[in-house]
Amino acid sequence: MGKRLMVVDDSRVVGLQIRKLLEGTEFEVACFCTDGETAIDQYGEVQPDIVTVDLIMPGIDGLETAETILEEHPEARIVMVSSLAYDGTVQEVGSIGAKGFLAKPFEKEELVSALYKALED
């Protein structure tokens, strides 16, 4: 059975990119949210297998979005995504319970690898 992905990013271009990159894989974009509040609202209904969350977004940022989803749904598997790929950011991501970090720009193999890693127990 295919794995359902929720993508949270204020850029629709990223949503399109991820959808295209995942063509032919067992992952599909089940839901695309352009802000954290919507993602938090919709998580329970969508129940994705994995969520990718952009770090920097208008309104509540990716870290707060991820923290809130994890508080309400501890089983959530979240991969943080950002172009800010330095030690401080990666450590912050790990400290909130996210399953991984994906640095932009990413290729198909990097994206798929990060998603599979997030599914590991």
Added chain:
Amino acid sequence: MYTSFQRGYRTVLSLCAERSLFTRLARGMMQEEEVSAQDVEDFTKEYFNVLCGRIVSLMYPETKVAARFELPAFCEGRCVPQGHQEQFSIHYTSDGAGSAELVCHMQEPADGRAGKEVDAVWENG
């Protein structure tokens, strides 16, 4: 495109390029021959967002500055931020594909001490 740094470096970065360059890049990324003006704008914002993130990330090992920047803004024509002066620029030219210029703008000092302010930012991290 332009953005200002919310924390860390006291600077504005702008990316000025011919529309044809971004249109070509947007077509390649979206794998579509036809892209709308909105597509190009959205792509350009994300492209610049990634560029700024990469710059900050690559500088971090040396500066230890955990910088953040505002969401990129798109504007027609060359961006000249009010109250800032051009510090340096990097030019990119491609055969037949257009050109681009990345410009770093620093705040105009009241007493002409921009160079020392830059040093202070780097020293204090």
